[in-house]
Amino acid sequence: MFPALLLLAAMAQPNSAVDAARAWHGAHQQQILDEFFELLRIPNAGPERLRDNANFIRTMLEKRGVSARLLEMDGVPPAVYGELRTPGARRTIAFYAHYDGQAVRPAEWKTPPFEPTIRDGRVWARSASDDKTPIIALVAALDAMRAANLRPAANIKFFFEGEEEGGSPHLEQVANNYKDLLAADLWLICDGPVHQTGRQQIAFGARGIQTARITVYGPNHDLHSGHYGNWAPNPAMMLAHLLASMKDDNGRVLVNGFYDGIEPLSASEKAAVAGAPDTEALLKKEFALGRTEGGGRPLVELLNLPSLNVRGLASGSTGAAARTVVPSTATAEIDMRLVKGIEPDAAFARLVAHIRRQGFYVVDREPDAATLTTHPKVALVVAPEPGYRASRTSMDLEISQQVIRAVEAARGTVVKLPTMGGSAPLWIFTDLLKTPTITIPIANYDNNQHAANENLRLENLWQGIETMAALLAM
């Protein structure tokens, strides 16, 4: 099903679609923002309102003649699926975005997270950048093309999920259940920020992730540090030794085998990394850093390696609540970003083996007294979330080159990255659906993604509409 109008329209080329998008957003800014704000006003940081978001987006698509439906699974926020068929199309291009957002702590926001506000040339709201931007940009691009009497060259599919911020726990199952619907020649993942220089970037892969929670044990309850300190082993100090054993002072991970099996970059991928703009000075200033890890290698190069990050530490109490005790336990939360060639299970197993090599008896559930008293050092190591592998699409594929050319029609020379630094389960598209998958971000890099005061530069919205139009016209 597609509207009769499209039958009569001319087949768009990226250049003509970009022109149409520019003319359209220039003339209809308020109309675009009104619809965007309506979408942003529907809270998406908890399960109860996610369906409202999905229904609203389905209607947004249907208004543009897109045949849309909700893909349902028990207990899962519905995904919004849409199709726009093009007679005689020789291929299908599918667009991915997500409509759910990270949790909010309203007290930390300058303006309420679900009352979008324009300030300093930006829209401030939860998901203004991550990740409702592509949804509004795509429908505005469709409006622009229709107004210019242009139609896509390919069949177009839309897939907007509602569980991305929770790690897309059911995406694999959705892909299995709806394999036919999700079949495509290309997946375009519309998420994430553009380059820190403001230049458009295209990422041909995403890192995987594996988390781990490590708890080490001292006495079975907090002990007075005067009566028992430096006799009863201190778990915070044990944890410090354990963590320190995992990385050298320069940030190199010392876990045995941590870098083993990495699938090497191709010549074009290496060239792309080498050709990426130098942002080191800009970012060091922006984040007030006196040094970086990685032995002087730039960020863009380090993103192609697996990483081990301590995202949280807790033991005893700090600040005004501090008490002079030997704490009973100490916990570290770890996240490991994975690259092609390293499976999440393997990364977890290597970490556990490393902890064992440091003299710990490793358990996977709360240890009992017998376990604690019969081993000098005990660590509980669990994976709080399921991990997933990295994915990468070759930038040498003809379709990859076409994507580059389409985006460059809108935005000029792009920054090409073999992988983005963030994790996304794009292996579901590349490995399970066996489809080339390329990530096209829209948001500004300083968008406070996942944090308070998330925002989208308006300029990025207008540019995003042009980029989406170019891709719809591929």
Next chain:
Amino acid sequence: MFPALLLLAAMAQPNSAVDAARAWHGAHQQQILDEFFELLRIPNAGPERLRDNANFIRTMLEKRGVSARLLEMDGVPPAVYGELRTPGARRTIAFYAHYDGQAVRPAEWKTPPFEPTIRDGRVWARSASDDKTPIIALVAALDAMRAANLRPAANIKFFFEGEEEGGSPHLEQVANNYKDLLAADLWLICDGPVHQTGRQQIAFGARGIQTARITVYGPNHDLHSGHYGNWAPNPAMMLAHLLASMKDDNGRVLVNGFYDGIEPLSASEKAAVAGAPDTEALLKKEFALGRTEGGGRPLVELLNLPSLNVRGLASGSTGAAARTVVPSTATAEIDMRLVKGIEPDAAFARLVAHIRRQGFYVVDREPDAATLTTHPKVALVVAPEPGYRASRTSMDLEISQQVIRAVEAARGTVVKLPTMGGSAPLWIFTDLLKTPTITIPIANYDNNQHAANENLRLENLWQGIETMAALLAM
């Protein structure tokens, strides 16, 4: 001022006083507990109710004919001071205790901290052991002696402060302001637990303390660990390296000079340490420890060394709140227990020097962006509380020997320790008031002091009344 009754009473000896105490508590358990519970019901974990505690205790003393008053200083919880003069007394014995308690987190308590409950032969309440026990034991001992028509041999003084858990920040000033009132031939510090075997112990010193809060800096706000991890330095990992550099795996402190200047133990002190009961196996089982620090040396020996303890760690978030970020800061709370010969300022300076040697630029206030960007590693190091030095009274003094004999009249052979493991600013008594100072604890060692579910074994209360009677009769 003292009641006429005492004039007619016989001068007590430790043995007769102990007999009187035993008879009294045997016949008046409920009456003693009722008064104790009244005292325990007055919350003492925050500033607002401390004065209520002081007034209640003053009245407790006055009921026993003790001339009592509150020693006031602006903004300081009043100390309760009492005197019981004995005609013809040749010396003055002063008793110290404190009525304030550690903060409580009621959710962690099985029964409310300020609603004392008897369960399993123990009283459960905040300060049931630390340190309202000596207060009730002393007044019960006075009641017992009066009932037996016995009077103290010496002039007696009582001094119960309200700031001990905060490190007694004004005790020095109180001692200076009230030097005459606090003049004595002997100070008996009634605080802390008896030996883990249940045997009475006497400590001839207390360790000093110096705390430090160390905050190390990563990026100026939390960063997405995928986009920036393993490029932006991770403060939790930096802190792990820093802490690990401070102690070896065996618990030996590696801070340069940490053990320098320790005043050696005398022959009798060494003999006392060597003669203390072996509690290693008991305590390892009790606390579910698979090993101890200190290279196999027993706890009783390690207490005579300075210690460095990590009492708290915090960075990012843990548990359900964990987010995949490079945290902006990481904080460790340290407490160092000091022994004779090591001044708190020196210990702090050695720690700061150690942190500098690990490559940190050390600041004493929140660093600005310029400081952060111009130094590879920055650490904020502050002392959250003022420190104080250790103190020790020779166990060879004649008065020390008399104290041992008096306590042994009540409790049999005692365990003698050159110092207790805990800290107390007893230097104010030994160095400022220039008075021999000996610590006589009452509470059971497993009293959950400073933690949730603090408790006092009832048996320890009854024994404590006998011990206090013996000391009142010295």
